Amino acid sequence: MHLLILGGTRFLGRHLADQALAAGHQVTLLHRGHSNPGLFPEAEHLIADRDQSGALASALQGASSSGWDAAIDTSAYFPRQVRLAAELLGDRVGQYQLISSISVYASFEGLAIDESTPRLTVDEAQATAVTGATYGGLKAACEDAAEEGFGERALVVRPGLLVGPWDPTGRFTWWAERFARAAADEEQAEVLAPGHPQGPVQCIDARDAAAWLLHQAEACTSGACNLTGPEEPLSMAEFMATAQRTLAPASRLCWVDEDFLLAQGVAPWSELPVWLPAASSGVHRADIGRALATGLQCRPLAQTLADTAAWAAAEGGGPVQSAGAPPRPAVGLAPAREAALREAWRKR
Ligand SMILES: NC(=O)c1ccc[n+]([C@@H]2O[C@H](COP(=O)([O-])OP(=O)(O)OC[C@H]3O[C@@H](n4cnc5c(N)ncnc54)[C@H](OP(=O)(O)O)[C@@H]3O)[C@@H](O)[C@H]2O)c1
Incomplete structure (x- = not known):
């Protein structure tokens, strides 16, 4: 062609x-x-x-x-x-x-x-x-x-x-980098897992x-x-478990519920990428029947996570500003803010 x-x-x-x-x-x-x-x-x-x-x-x-x-x-x-x-x-x-x-x-x-x-x-x-x-x-x-x-x-x-290598938004990449940090640094081994474990995720x-x-x-x-994907429905719990298994098997998850995160002013999608509160999680529930019927095949999430982490380690995976486009917002929780949120959640 x-x-x-x-x-x-x-x-x-x-x-x-x-x-x-x-x-x-x-x-x-x-x-x-x-x-x-x-x-x-x-x-x-x-x-x-x-x-x-x-x-x-x-x-x-x-x-x-x-x-x-x-x-x-x-x-x-x-x-x-x-x-x-x-x-x-x-x-x-x-x-x-x-x-x-x-x-x-x-x-x-x-x-x-x-x-x-x-x-x-x-x-x-x-x-x-x-x-x-x-x-x-x-x-x-x-x-x-x-x-x-x-x-x-x-x-x-x-x-x-x-999602995946060369993503200029830094969103999904933040999770790959977050679990890579959890593997490399015992102080960051506990990862804040947002919202409802059974909430949907598509990417x-x-x-x-x-x-x-x-x-x-x-x-x-x-x-x-x-x-979008994957071929079979994916939950936030499966998303986090796959990231953990693939990138940081010794890490620990700290599930924090969505009302608490919202009350603390955490911005869904940007501060905690991928995560959406239940009211807007329909974004992660699109019908992909037509794409599947016309040949869509999705590689395992674990492969995307591993490749994204490797690419980000080699090239830097943060948001890339493009000429003439509006500035891209920062993504992801800073380590100190994430630690403070986990602490406040425990003490609530
Ligand atoms: N990221 C997501 O999750 C997501 C989700 C849904 C839909 N989308 C859509 O997916 C599309 C894919 O974007 P991508 O960045 O991955 O595509 P891409 O084709 O890899 O990159 C954008 C291209 O457009 C060129 N470009 C930008 N402005 C231009 C202009 N004024 N004149 C000529 N060329 C121009 C850029 O090159 P130069 O900068 O050199 O011009 C670059 O080659 C977008 O339409 C986006 O809305 C993205």
Whole structure:
């Protein structure tokens, strides 16, 4: 196949490009040249800021190829970007994959969200920046623009939490690093385990997500699809036990309940990554039946944890700031705060 990736040099797109090249596909990457310059010398690189007037058009005009079997868009956050892609690529690509997000859903209460669950809406004129409040609605508007522009050739992909090596958010990585510290330092051997042990957890190794995306390019799938894992439901207790077994067998877990954590002002998702209180844990209960039916295979969580810990030890796994993007928030509890919380929990 001949693939165009709008992005491709940071995390999900990086794994995608890596796997596509390893499989012998011809790969064109379009990006600004800011993130990880020098990656993938064997691919064609079109350097453009898709937000600069005329830049996308002239970069695509300069491409060595007149068309691609599929374009995979990892870097669209505004519907105008997707409309422009449709205008310029409409007759040059077989399939267009939009990487959207599970955050498009309007509510996570009730049963497992499937692809027909109502989505957020946004006032495009007002939503001029990507923030926590606008991200989901803007992605939903991007989805509409993809379906309008590419019709049956559009595949809208809604990933849940993407994890693994090269994750620029530092979220899941924090847990891998936390258990690595528990193994290395007896003073940090007790790990705060948040919330309900039986609460759900979903996440997908970006390498498994990339393999599935490539498969969909070959199969020319269309429509919308949630994309997360694992294949079988996972609880917070299993998540923590797997991390413990894989990275710090001698560590101890200190379960602290969610009301206490919330009363102490602990921020779910960011200060304690992955963890969500019961009221919003529907984010971790998405229906992935369609992804499984179209070939999704998830590697064991233990492998993702081990690889993430090894990558973070070698490269540093904290949040990476990207040029032109809003600053990434810090993630994870500092050791002293975590110790103080465990102490306060015991004395309550
Ligand atoms: N992380 C999660 O848990 C999660 C969950 C759900 C959905 N998602 C979605 O997954 C997608 C994947 O993101 P990723 O970072 O992993 O993808 P990626 O393709 O590895 O990295 C983003 C790429 O976009 C390029 N880029 C950024 N701004 C650009 C611009 N204005 N013009 C041209 N290129 C630009 C970057 O290169 P330069 O910086 O060099 O331009 C980089 O190559 C995103 O759409 C995100 O919303 C993520």
